[in-house]
Amino acid sequence: MSEDEAQDWIARHFGTEAKVGLQQLIDIVVTESARQNLIAPSTLSAMWVRHVVDSAQLVTLAAESDGVWLDIGSGAGFPGLVVATLTDRPVILLEPRRRRAEFLLVAADALGVSDRVTVHCARIEDVKITANVISARAVASLDSLFTWGLQCASSATRWVLPKGRTALADIAAAQEHWDGVFHVEHSITDPDSLIVVASGVTRR
Template identity: 35%
Template sequence: MTDQAGLEPAAPPPPAEAADVFGPQLELAARYAELLATTGISHGLVGPREAPRLWERHLVNCAVMESLLPEGETIIDIGSGAGLPGLVLAIVRPDLTLHLVEPLLRRTTWLENAIATLGLPNVSVHRGRAEETELTAPVVTARAVASLDKLVRWSFPLLSPGGRLLALKGESASRELDEAAPLLDGLGVEIAHLHVVGEGRVSDPVRVVEIVRPETLREPARSPSPTSRRGRKTRSKSARRSRGSV
């Protein structure tokens, strides 16, 4: 794929495992990779050093978690950043409905432009912090956003009873799950799993922590996100709240 000026693409070609994971959506995924490698870098959403490893480290890494999602699911992706994993899931699974929640204006602007460029009808962007978002869905996803205990506190108010937090984690997944045990016990969580997805399909299988929100929480689950200002009582006029049930 080349751009209109006939230049070589900035993104590397998709590896064989990407073709297996994305299937008929591979061309669309390649267009997204090119956006990440160009405007994604220039807008500061992706580091320049990530360009050579976009597929293995980011796109394929996020796409394999689709195996944990039933057909037609609605998902809230918090701290979406460059759309990882939210946009990737929308690409690999057109049957899904994605709501991307991101507090920074430059990121939400980039996401909206990317969605329009890729022609994705199943994605919407909501500017705001997770704890300000008044959406509800059966699934909340997150990747490289915060520690697991914080993700639980931010995501549980967004989940319908019995809903699932799916957090992509690295090698620290098991340790974080152990460290979050007191919080999970206090909230009445009975189901928490560590999944390893993509085995036999990708060179580096992915760890996904699944935590199921109980029907009734034993204590409030909200806490300030990292971008919240300590002691702040008012919000800027430019900040928008995300409203509605999905």
């Protein structure tokens, strides 16, 4: 997928106006990346593919789950701020690193979504919130994410977790300790990369 194809995908799925807000997010992240290491420098030339569409596809995978979206380890705001830009749902961003949490607050305000976005400078295991959707991008294993975040989930919570090429092995390891419905989706930005979608997650 090229950068132009990524922008076309956003326009098809979310409308041409969505591109404006997402371009603003890109600009904010690129500017801040000169001050702190928000994203890998090698991805700066492919922001639409590597970060925007890679995040936005999660919205389509959670379309049937309304309500609060909780993003663990939000970092530069992917996928959390993309979700907030593309939807009208409440979004909670968890980021334990203070400088990044401060950046997320400023970015949410600049994007005009601060009325729906809450930023907690905290670890997931220290927060008690019930979320309809939980995401985490390149944070930890499924077993660790479920262990840390189970207190924020109900039986109806959908977990949307990009896991790259290790997804199937990660699911197998998690199923030693966890029950639930697990399936994988191929990422549209990299067909070899997989996204785990889980629901009804309970400890064995």
